[in-house]
Amino acid sequence: MKSKLTKKQREKIMKQFGGRMPTKEEIFEKIKASQERMMQALAGAARTAPSDPETRKQLLGVIERAATLRKKIYKQVIKEKPPKVKENPNSTN
Numbered sequence: 794m795k796s797k798l799t800k801k802q803r804e805k806i807m808k809q810f811g812g813r814m815p816t817k818e819e820i821f822e823k824i825k826a827s828q829e830r831m832m833q834a835l836a837g838a839a840r841t842a843p844s845d846p847e848t849r850k851q852l853l854g855v856i857e858r859a860a861t862l863r864k865k866i867y868k869q870v871i872k873e874k875p876p877k878v879k880e881n882p883n884s885t886n
Contacts, residue, residue, distance in 0.1 A: 824870065828863045835859055 798806070807814060815823075835856045842852050867873055 821870070824866065828866060831859060832863060 803814070809815075810819065835852075839852060839856060842849050
């Protein structure tokens with residue numbers, strides 16, 4: 794069952810894609826890029842997390858929920874196996 798976009802939603806999407814409706818592949822690429830940025834940010838947060846056990850536990854819970862969401866999005870929407878999380882190329886170790 795397809796849902797119709799409201800005029801406001803359609804205009805917002807078109808604004809993001811330079812005044813045209815994106816293809817399904819373009820939308821999936823945006824989703825993939827967003828998922829990768831989220832996982833890299835969480836991996837960076839885990840590396841720099843404070844030594845407080847409660848904070849680390851909360852961060853681990855967030856990472857687990859994000860990984861589950863990412864897996865679900867890849868399985869149901871993109872229909873591919875999610876790639877391994879890469880190190881952030883912009884970070885300095």
